[in-house]
Amino acid sequence: MAGEAETKRREENEIEFGRIVAFSDGVFSIAITLLVLNLGVEKGLVGSELIEELFDQWDNLLAFALSFAVIGRFWIVHHRFFSRIVAFDGRLLALNLLYLAWIVLIPFSCEVLGEYSGETPAVVLYSVNLAVVVLVGLWMGIDARRRGLLTVDEVTHRETGIRSAYIAGVFLLSVPLALVAPDVAPYLWFLLFVDPSSRLARRGD
Helix, strand or coil: CHHHHCCEEHHHCHHHHHHHHHHHHHHHHHHHHHHHHHCCCCCCCCCHHHHHHHHHCHHHHHHHHHHHHHHHHHHHHHHHHHHCECEECHHHHHHHHHHHHHHHHHHHHHHHHHHCCCCHHHHHHHHHHHHHHHHHHHHHHHHHHHCCCECCCHHHHHHHHHHHHHHHHHHHHHHHHHHHCCCCHHHHHHHHHCCCHHHHHHHCC
């Protein structure tokens, strides 16, 4: 157990650190690939039948596009985070595994959202899934910086925190809205295209 708590410098343990990053990248790759398994059409369709079937896949296609963009964005953020890591330990690895566990859940919540769009449980599941990913990532970043495992300047750290809180807030706000208007709740996610984090982070300087 003592070895698990040991803090290791990145430059002295590049092979081990590389395995951590490679494993994480593999999880992201699998998760983003699994999204396409939610898509499919019946065999033997011709002409208008195929067109109708493709239109019936609209909700699944929309869920796929949104989830692909979201997982891709999460991978970019995760990549930047680990590029700034100067040391690691068992606690960081545990938090990273917790983070990846929620990433792996996205294809499932995406499938439910695509199949049952407009249903309250589907919208709530998807919203909570993505909100937790963001919050665990925020937790991992704050904890790593506080313990000296992460090198990042104050403005960037503040901006990341504001952005994460904003994104998680948008998804969490869609939960109570989904309880009364599940068809409307997903439109709240368009607020994700508005990013006030940079402006708010620099206002404190």
